[in-house]
Amino acid sequence: MECKHFGTCGSCTIYELSYEDELKEKKERVSSLLKPFEVDELEVFHATPEHYRARAEFKIWHDDFGANYAMGRLDKKGSLNIEECPKVIEPIEKRMKPLLNAINSSVEVLKKRIFAVEFLASTRDEVLVTMIYHRKLDEVWELEARELEKILDVKIIGRSRKQKVVLSDEFVTEKLFIDEKDTIYRYYESGFTQPNPAVNIQMIEWAIKQAKRVDGGDFLELYCGLGNFTIPLSKYFRKVLATEISKRSIYSAKENCSLNGVENIEFIRLSSEEMTQALNRERKFTRLKDIDLDSYDFSTVLVDPPRAGLDSGTITLISNIEHIIYISCNPETLARDLVELTKSHRVVDSAIFDQFPHTHHVESGVLLVKT
Numbered sequence: 001m002e003c004k005h006f007g008t009c010g011s012c013t014i015y016e017l018s019y020e021d022e023l024k025e026k027k028e029r030v031s032s033l034l035k036p037f038e039v040d041e042l043e044v045f046h047a048t049p050e051h052y053r054a055r056a057e058f059k060i061w062h063d064d065f066g067a068n069y070a071m072g073r074l075d076k077k078g079s080l081n082i083e084e085c086p087k088v089i090e091p092i093e094k095r096m097k098p099l100l101n102a103i104n105s106s107v108e109v110l111k112k113r114i115f116a117v118e119f120l121a122s123t124r125d126e127v128l129v130t131m132i133y134h135r136k137l138d139e140v141w142e143l144e145a146r147e148l149e150k151i152l153d154v155k156i157i158g159r160s161r162k163q164k165v166v167l168s169d170e171f172v173t174e175k176l177f178i179d180e181k182d183t184i185y186r187y188y189e190s191g192f193t194q195p196n197p198a199v200n201i202q203m204i205e206w207a208i209k210q211a212k213r214v215d216g217g218d219f220l221e222l223y224c225g226l227g228n229f230t231i232p233l234s235k236y237f238r239k240v241l242a243t244e245i246s247k248r249s250i251y252s253a254k255e256n257c258s259l260n261g262v263e264n265i266e267f268i269r270l271s272s273e274e275m276t277q278a279l280n281r282e283r284k285f286t287r288l289k290d291i292d293l294d295s296y297d298f299s300t301v302l303v304d305p306p307r308a309g310l311d312s313g314t315i316t317l318i319s320n321i322e323h324i325i326y327i328s329c330n331p332e333t334l335a336r337d338l339v340e341l342t343k344s345h346r347v348v349d350s351a352i353f354d355q356f357p358h359t360h361h362v363e364s365g366v367l368l369v370k371t
Contacts, residue, residue: 001050001358003086010072010080012087012358019049023354026362030352033335034366037342043351045202050086051093052357055195057118058082066104067111069096087358089197091121095152099129102148109144120187122174123197127153130189133160142167157189176201178232179208184259185226191248192225196355203327203353203363204232207302210325210349210367211236217299220321222272222314226252229302229327230267231260240265241296243275266291272305276313299323309333312340319344324368331364338366345370 006015014022027044034042061070061079068081085096099117103110110131118130129152131145137158145156146167155172158165171188178201187193194200211219211233224230224242226249234240242265244250253267268287270278277283279293301318303310304327310318315337318324324345328334331352338347345368353363 001086004084005071005080005082008074008080009082010074010076011085013074013360014358019046019357022357026354026360027352030331030362030364033331034338034347034350034364036335037338037347039347039350039366041350043206043349045199045206045351045353047196047199047354047357049357051089052196052198053087054089054092054121054123054197055119055193056085056088056092057116058085059116060103060114067100067114069100069117088119089121089123091123091125091127092119095119095127095129095154098152099148099154102151106144109141110148118189120172120189120193122172122187124173124175125153126155126172126174128155128157128170128172128189130157130159133158136160137163137165141165176204178204183232185228185256186252186259187226188248188252191246191252194228194355199353199355199363200228203365204229206351206353206365207325207327208233208236210323211300213367214300214323217322218296220296220298220301220318221303222275222301222318223304223306224253224267225249225304227256227265227267229304230265231256231262233302234262234265237300238264239296241268241291241298242266243268243270243272245269245271272303272314273311276317279317300325302327304328305333307333310337315340322370324366326366326368328364328366329361331362334364334366338368341368 027042031042059070061068070079070081073080113134115134116132120128137160149156155168171186174185175182207229219237219240221230221242224244230242250267250269257265278285298321300323301321302325307330347366348369349367351365355363
């Protein structure tokens with residue numbers, strides 16, 4: 001990827017290496033962390049080095065010439081006005097300049113005290129734009145924003161303190177071809193989504209490959225989000241129980257389940273710690289009153305925790321399940337958790353997924369089987 005802001009914009013922290021050398025460096029880093037667990041080879045899933053990101057956030061910086069997109073500087077010394085961002089997918093890229101031109105042409109209505117813009121897009125050219133302000137939004141703003149929706153062919157949300165104005169929808173609908181069929185996801189403005197659609201497909205299909213090693217049974221997923229992994233993997237299991245702490249994510253997961261006609265999943269709003277307490281019969285939850293936990297026989301668990309990794313209770317819980325699929329956004333905490341998990345399991349497959357080219361971030365995946 002070529003970008004005139006490489007080396008100055010803090011969004012991309014790797015800019016001097018070729019993409020091949022960047023991938024090699026990431027593979028070597030994760031391999032080193034996993035070597036104590038007898039991981040000899042990592043499968044590497046690479047990204048397209050440009051036009052890969054379907055979600056982006058930009059500051060709006062005002063100067064004598066008008067409003068500008070801005071990002072934090074690499075040297076941490078304030079913000080940098082940017083003229084381009086080649087990492088965003090094309091549905092976002094083609095609307096960035098027209099949106100900024102409209103903001104600047106508006107003089108007061110759209111421009112006044114706007115301080116950030118967020119883009120959420122699908123690969124099907126559906127784009128949601130959130131415009132964030134330091135002032136109350138009124139009917140005049142709404143009229144002009146509705147006209148902008150038509151011009152740019154986008155959905156617009158306006159936000160200010162204690163105010164959210166949804167002009168049409170607050171989601172985009174994505175259709176990903178996974179495991180030889182289309183899977184539909186509805187992505188909401190305030191919910192977590194995987195930012196790289198192509199690598200997301202690779203991650204899900206790698207997890208499906210692991211599920212195919214298992215002879216059915218029931219499936220437990222912790223940190224399920226909007227059902228990103230849950231829905232495609234559900235066909236390989238008898239019953240699925242999936243948990244997530246976010247209300248918005250659980251709402252999205254149930255909606256996505258319905259959109260895909262999947263009927264063997266129960267989505268429950270519980271944290272991984274609470275699910276551990278429930279399965280260990282340490283605590284009763286009203287949210288589980290209609291769920292017969294004794295009816296589940298979990299052959300497989302998938303965890304996709306935040307950067308902090310797993311808590312000790314969750315590690316103890318999943319150590320009793322035959323197969324563990326661990327998706328990690330932080331290889332350091334993955335390696336830390338494997339110290340405990342490999343006391344009962346062994347790593348039989350592993351991979352890295354380059355969700356974020358030109359950064360040091362890398363996603364990892366391991367399959368563990370009980371010894």
